[in-house]
Amino acid sequence: MPRRELLLEDADTRDLTKLAGYEAIGGYASLRKALDMERQAVLAELLDANVRGRGGAGFPMGRKASFLPHPDDTPKPIYLVANADESEPGTFKDREILLRVPHLFVEGVVIAAYTIGSGHAFIYLRGEYLAEFEVVTAALEEARAAGYLGKNVLGSGWDLTVVVHRGAGAYICGEETGLLESLEGRRGQPRTKPPFPAISGLYASPTLINNVETLATVPKILELGGKKYARIGVENSAGTRVFSLSGNVVNGGNYELELGTTLRELIDEIGGGIPDGRELKAIIPGGSSVPVLTAAEVDTPLDFDSMAQAGTMLGSGAVIVIDDRCCMVQLGLRVAQFYMHESCGKCTPCREGTRWMVQLLRKIEEGEATQGELDVLLNVCDRILGNCLCPLGDAAAMPVASYVAKFRDEFQRHIDEGACPFGGESSLAGVLAPVDQHDAHLRSQIEVPGIRAERESLTEAHG
Amino acid sequence: MVRVTIDGQEVLAPKGQGLVETAASVGIEIPVFCYEPRLGPPVGACRMCLCEVEGLPKLQAACTLTATDGLVLRTARTSEQAAGGQSAILEFILLNHPLDCPDCDKGGECPLQDLTFRFGPGSTRMQFPKRTFDKPIPISPLIALDRERCILCYRCTRFSESVSEDGQLVAANRGAQSIIATFEDEPYRAHFSGNVLELCPVGALTSTTYRFRARPWEIQNVPTVCGLCPVGCNVWATTREGKVARILSRNHPEVHEGWLCDKGRFAYDHLRAEDRLRTPLVRVRRRGFEEASHEAALDAAEAGLRAAGSSVVVAFSGGETVEQATALARIVREGLGSDAALLPDDWDAALDAFRAPLSAIRDADVCLILGDDPVVERAPVVDLWLRAARRAEAEVIAVNPAGDVQAAPGSAAQVCADLREGKKVPTELRETAKSLKSAKRVALVWSEDDPTGGRHVGALANELHENGRAEVAVYVLPRTPNGRGVATAWYTVGEGRSDPPGEGEIGALVVSGDEAASDPRVADLAARASFVLTTAMFQSELTAWSHVVLPGTSYLEREGTYVNLEGRPQRLRRAVVPFGPDELEWLAQLAERFGVAIDPWAAPTAAEQADLPPADEFAWSRPDPQAPPGKPAGPGLELVRIGALFSGAAVERIPQLQFQRPAAEVELAHEDASTRGIAPGEAVVVTSNGTSRELRAGLNRKLRVGVVRIPAEHAKDFGDRVQVSRLSTGESR
Ligand SMILES: Cc1cc2nc3c(=O)[nH]c(=O)nc-3n(C[C@H](O)[C@H](O)[C@H](O)COP(=O)(O)O)c2cc1C
Ligand code: SF4
Ligand code: FES
Numbered sequence A: 001m002p003r004r005e006l007l008l009e010d011a012d013t014r015d016l017t018k019l020a021g022y023e024a025i026g027g028y029a030s031l032r033k034a035l036d037m038e039r040q041a042v043l044a045e046l047l048d049a050n051v052r053g054r055g056g057a058g059f060p061m062g063r064k065a066s067f068l069p070h071p072d073d074t075p076k077p078i079y080l081v082a083n084a085d086e087s088e089p090g091t092f093k094d095r096e097i098l099l100r101v102p103h104l105f106v107e108g109v110v111i112a113a114y115t116i117g118s119g120h121a122f123i124y125l126r127g128e129y130l131a132e133f134e135v136v137t138a139a140l141e142e143a144r145a146a147g148y149l150g151k152n153v154l155g156s157g158w159d160l161t162v163v164v165h166r167g168a169g170a171y172i173c174g175e176e177t178g179l180l181e182s183l184e185g186r187r188g189q190p191r192t193k194p195p196f197p198a199i200s201g202l203y204a205s206p207t208l209i210n211n212v213e214t215l216a217t218v219p220k221i222l223e224l225g226g227k228k229y230a231r232i233g234v235e236n237s238a239g240t241r242v243f244s245l246s247g248n249v250v251n252g253g254n255y256e257l258e259l260g261t262t263l264r265e266l267i268d269e270i271g272g273g274i275p276d277g278r279e280l281k282a283i284i285p286g287g288s289s290v291p292v293l294t295a296a297e298v299d300t301p302l303d304f305d306s307m308a309q310a311g312t313m314l315g316s317g318a319v320i321v322i323d324d325r326c327c328m329v330q331l332g333l334r335v336a337q338f339y340m341h342e343s344c345g346k347c348t349p350c351r352e353g354t355r356w357m358v359q360l361l362r363k364i365e366e367g368e369a370t371q372g373e374l375d376v377l378l379n380v381c382d383r384i385l386g387n388c389l390c391p392l393g394d395a396a397a398m399p400v401a402s403y404v405a406k407f408r409d410e411f412q413r414h415i416d417e418g419a420c421p422f423g424g425e426s427s428l429a430g431v432l433a434p435v436d437q438h439d440a441h442l443r444s445q446i447e448v449p450g451i452r453a454e455r456e457s458l459t460e461a462h463g
Numbered sequence B: 001m002v003r004v005t006i007d008g009q010e011v012l013a014p015k016g017q018g019l020v021e022t023a024a025s026v027g028i029e030i031p032v033f034c035y036e037p038r039l040g041p042p043v044g045a046c047r048m049c050l051c052e053v054e055g056l057p058k059l060q061a062a063c064t065l066t067a068t069d070g071l072v073l074r075t076a077r078t079s080e081q082a083a084g085g086q087s088a089i090l091e092f093i094l095l096n097h098p099l100d101c102p103d104c105d106k107g108g109e110c111p112l113q114d115l116t117f118r119f120g121p122g123s124t125r126m127q128f129p130k131r132t133f134d135k136p137i138p139i140s141p142l143i144a145l146d147r148e149r150c151i152l153c154y155r156c157t158r159f160s161e162s163v164s165e166d167g168q169l170v171a172a173n174r175g176a177q178s179i180i181a182t183f184e185d186e187p188y189r190a191h192f193s194g195n196v197l198e199l200c201p202v203g204a205l206t207s208t209t210y211r212f213r214a215r216p217w218e219i220q221n222v223p224t225v226c227g228l229c230p231v232g233c234n235v236w237a238t239t240r241e242g243k244v245a246r247i248l249s250r251n252h253p254e255v256h257e258g259w260l261c262d263k264g265r266f267a268y269d270h271l272r273a274e275d276r277l278r279t280p281l282v283r284v285r286r287r288g289f290e291e292a293s294h295e296a297a298l299d300a301a302e303a304g305l306r307a308a309g310s311s312v313v314v315a316f317s318g319g320e321t322v323e324q325a326t327a328l329a330r331i332v333r334e335g336l337g338s339d340a341a342l343l344p345d346d347w348d349a350a351l352d353a354f355r356a357p358l359s360a361i362r363d364a365d366v367c368l369i370l371g372d373d374p375v376v377e378r379a380p381v382v383d384l385w386l387r388a389a390r391r392a393e394a395e396v397i398a399v400n401p402a403g404d405v406q407a408a409p410g411s412a413a414q415v416c417a418d419l420r421e422g423k424k425v426p427t428e429l430r431e432t433a434k435s436l437k438s439a440k441r442v443a444l445v446w447s448e449d450d451p452t453g454g455r456h457v458g459a460l461a462n463e464l465h466e467n468g469r470a471e472v473a474v475y476v477l478p479r480t481p482n483g484r485g486v487a488t489a490w491y492t493v494g495e496g497r498s499d500p501p502g503e504g505e506i507g508a509l510v511v512s513g514d515e516a517a518s519d520p521r522v523a524d525l526a527a528r529a530s531f532v533l534t535t536a537m538f539q540s541e542l543t544a545w546s547h548v549v550l551p552g553t554s555y556l557e558r559e560g561t562y563v564n565l566e567g568r569p570q571r572l573r574r575a576v577v578p579f580g581p582d583e584l585e586w587l588a589q590l591a592e593r594f595g596v597a598i599d600p601w602a603a604p605t606a607a608e609q610a611d612l613p614p615a616d617e618f619a620w621s622r623p624d625p626q627a628p629p630g631k632p633a634g635p636g637l638e639l640v641r642i643g644a645l646f647s648g649a650a651v652e653r654i655p656q657l658q659f660q661r662p663a664a665e666v667e668l669a670h671e672d673a674s675t676r677g678i679a680p681g682e683a684v685v686v687t688s689n690g691t692s693r694e695l696r697a698g699l700n701r702k703l704r705v706g707v708v709r710i711p712a713e714h715a716k717d718f719g720d721r722v723q724v725s726r727l728s729t730g731e732s733r
Helices: A019-024 A029-037 A039-049 A059-067 A093-100 A102-116 A128-147 A174-185 A210-225 A227-228 A263-270 A304-309 A328-341 A348-365 A371-384 A392-406 A406-418 A435-443 A452-463 B019-025 B078-096 B111-117 B155-162 B195-199 B261-270 B292-308 B322-335 B348-354 B358-363 B379-389 B412-421 B427-440 B453-466 B483-493 B520-527 B540-545 B583-593 B602-611 B655-660 B670-674
Strands: A080-082 A120-125 A159-168 A209-211 A241-247 A252-257 A278-285 A319-325 B002-006 B009-013 B050-051 B072-074 B143-145 B171-172 B179-182 B203-205 B221-225 B234-240 B243-249 B281-286 B289-292 B314-317 B338-340 B366-370 B393-402 B443-444 B471-476 B506-512 B527-535 B548-551 B560-563 B569-572 B637-642 B663-669 B683-688 B691-700 B707-711 B720-728
Touching: A019 A128, A029 A102, A039 A059, A039 A102, A039 A210, A039 A227, A059 A102, A080 A102, A080 A174, A080 A210, A093 A102, A093 A128, A093 A210, A093 A241, A093 B655, A102 A120, A102 A128, A102 A209, A102 A210, A102 B527, A120 A128, A120 A174, A128 A159, A174 A209, A209 A210, A209 B072, A209 B453, A210 A227, A210 B234, A241 A263, A263 A278, A263 A319, A304 B195, A328 A348, A328 A392, A328 A406, A348 A371, A348 A392, A348 A406, A348 B078, A371 A392, A371 A406, A371 B078, A392 A406, B002 B019, B009 B019, B019 B379, B050 B078, B078 B111, B155 B171, B155 B195, B179 B221, B195 B203, B195 B234, B195 B243, B221 B453, B221 B569, B243 B261, B261 B655, B281 B292, B292 B527, B292 B548, B292 B670, B314 B322, B314 B427, B314 B520, B322 B338, B322 B506, B322 B560, B348 B453, B348 B471, B358 B443, B358 B471, B358 B548, B366 B379, B366 B412, B366 B427, B379 B393, B379 B443, B393 B412, B393 B427, B412 B427, B412 B453, B443 B453, B483 B560, B520 B527, B520 B540, B527 B540, B663 B670, B663 B720, B670 B691, B707 B720
Parallel strands: A080 A120, A080 A209, A120 A159, A241 A319, B002 B072, B314 B338, B314 B506, B366 B393, B366 B443, B443 B471, B506 B527, B527 B548, B637 B707, B663 B691
Antiparallel strands: A241 A252, A278 A319, B002 B009, B050 B072, B143 B203, B171 B179, B221 B234, B234 B243, B281 B289, B281 B548, B560 B569, B637 B720, B663 B707, B683 B691, B683 B720
């Protein structure tokens, strides 16, 4: 399938971060078009487009928007929240959009807010994204000055306030209800659902939450028309996605592709294949939380249904390429460490289970585990799966269980040989952030009385 | 009603009922840890309640679900998937739990222990060192925290956040490192902190006053009622070897929903205070007091009273049981022929039409709080009900010098009159009047030291009910625990007669209890009395004025009846036996000497009471409800004394409660502080009536200009107006 750029179109040749540049390619025309339409008609376009959420869960955006009550039917305000907390390991596509086509994103936010009859939109931005913060706030300033948001948007009589809120460094605040708690000024921990945010979200009011990329797609849908947009991609997976390609690949980066493109096209043709004459060993197709694919599955198309058939997910669109240097136990340990560290601690199976997983994986990696402990590991994954309050626990259990399922012999060798067959070589080079960086972060945490012992044992487990 | 199927059994349940309750209604247990409906909506944190719901692939936290028609639920009893989920959760919970049950105070009454026995694995697969924390951490002088035992159900933090709303107890860190903590390790200092001890389903939060003192199998729990404020929370008094070892709540959903304040929970040990009076004392000329036998003390009492003729005044405490008050009233009225009394609280029959349970506050649209005394200091649990009302979106309006409407001190009666008049409402009350007018349900709370308050608030209630057609509930907060019952008993015996103590010489003064003994008005009477008979648990300034002192007892040592602020008679039970005769017993003996027959047992006395016509059928003649005397204007600032909850004889004797005592602070309005150049936290000199005291300045943005507030115990000997100046300059304005 050919490369097809919708969102990042023209971004290579022009400066679209400035309003003038964006307007020159027809920017904000979709907003004018939307404001001339009834809200219901805009929603109908989104439904026709059948665009699925780009944040991870892949829920159809139009359907989600249609769950919100009509503004006349609720005494409460309606809110729009843009999820820009992008923190799933391997994922860096939202930052590309925010940095290079901020106005496209802003336009998407304004149109989505109009569609659901919201007067207040919030952008929840990952705290570490400082440059993105500056670019987006500058774009918002320009858009406000030009009348695209603020009081009486383009003379329509409708007001929209947009607030940028910067997160404080928690992966769980990307989960929609954890995000809402954090936005309300509370501890970022997920809420139990139902009620869903569409009914009772921010400040217990109807709220639509969408990912940055999903929202950035909205102007394009209006430009093309929903039906036409739906013809891009493959069945059930309409449109394009920006894939973040990383790991052991020559040309890592963000690539916008039509859905249905195969992993092989992305890795070999676009990404330039594996460097240093190494072999492809495995692929994580949708961010660190999804089950792994083996080299044999490299022809799987990047669309929702094909991925589901292969037993994994498109997730956040982060494709992590793993070559034959990589020890899958070390990878499992690294992934489990991430989720242990990011577990919010609210529900039991995730809080306790991820820590136990790390302890078991560490023991296996050190060659000290017994056969029984490998079974315990699998059973712990199984006991986390489906029992947690939010999907984070699953996000730790699913990938690790898949590493054992697909690379069991490697785990077995650790036990049989009493050591890591990769001989301590840093086999994770280039795949995910290095552990020592993570360690340094842990050590730098401020002293809290009573948890010293805990932290030492943790850092020890990492080191 | 909807039809739900649980484990194959059809159940009819009210729509929206929590499934945990629905299952319980047919005897099916869904185990829970974090679920506690009193803490607000379920949070689904612990996952202990996982069940299978037909049509859903994943297990569901049953505590977050409600009964809907056609719902089919399978608990661990019938679903293998649910049983698997449940055993997984218990394994995870126990993974890092120290299992130090043999030396844990919770052992034997621990939900975690119980559920582990019922549903848990018999052994562990955990081979790694368990997570350790420093422990125990004193989160206050009252509460010790063991973070290793904590299972992070967040019940305590949810209580702090959304019931008492003090926000002091929080979760810190995240994931497996999550801990319960107070901000910057400050002590958890709040009126209701002790409730977290009972909410904790494990031994993570334990009481410093009960730790390592007793085992569940060697204690007895006596159901009784707290006698420390007019709410009358229902409690269990845990006793061990004849001593009260702790107080637990006994949930009465209409009175206190199971919450207790820290005074009620922790002050019990004053029973065993070293300085408690144990023997009768009789004044011996020049030598002061001498210990006397009970018989000799009664002889002296009889002689003193006889000498006084009918010139007798009785000062009640409001802590007497109804039976005790009745007995005393009969001695004074029938035996001695006097109708003169000093009552701590008065009652107006007009209010009986607006009686409602405290829980009705939560259902109000508008709650109006009148009077200068902070509700939480006077009747703490009422404050929790008002917070619940606010959370349920009621409008809660406090009218007082530091309230939402900043009224002048002592103006509550005037405010009632203004609101009743309707016309020409003062500007500051206009919004309030509007809210009251449109309300369907109004709760009026009177929290003022003005015994005529009932009349004013009753008249306002009448107006709202008759003309505004609102349902109205009135809560007059007495100053004392049984002030309402004591007043009723006094009037009932005298068929409504009552004389004020009067001026001039008094033949004999009977001081009944410690609160009366510490009342300055009583001290004034004692100075004029030829003979003073006092009952008290502790020595006070007044016992020095007395001629005969009889040792008193506590509410935990008596049988009898208390009437709480709702007008609800509640039964006190003797949790522990006092070391001598209780008041009722010696009153009966004294009565006999004056030809009055009184049964020394509470139950028959109560029955006698029950035969009397209900209080509201009496046309009581009472001193006219005069408008409270206007306070003289003058230089300086107007003083409002705060009667703090954490004060009084009982609290003073509990070392662990000292940190809760009111700070030696004077609250100033912003403007008053800045004109005097006073910064918050600064030491200032407060002068009044020739008394000077050094206090810390506190700034209150909501306080009315020209008014200061000082806890009563730090305002002793002050007049109605005070001067405040900086300590360093000493200049006063
Ligand atoms: C642990 C966790 C982390 C998540 N992080 C993000 C994130 O960083 N960005 C994001 O857009 N969605 C994230 N999500 C998904 C959101 O919960 C939500 O589904 C999404 O924002 C909805 O937007 P969409 O429908 O446009 O995809 C996360 C979900 C989970 C469970
Ligand atoms: S699964 Fe993990 S992150 Fe999600 S609520 Fe439970 S503890 Fe928090
Ligand atoms: S009791 Fe249901 S999740 Fe805790």
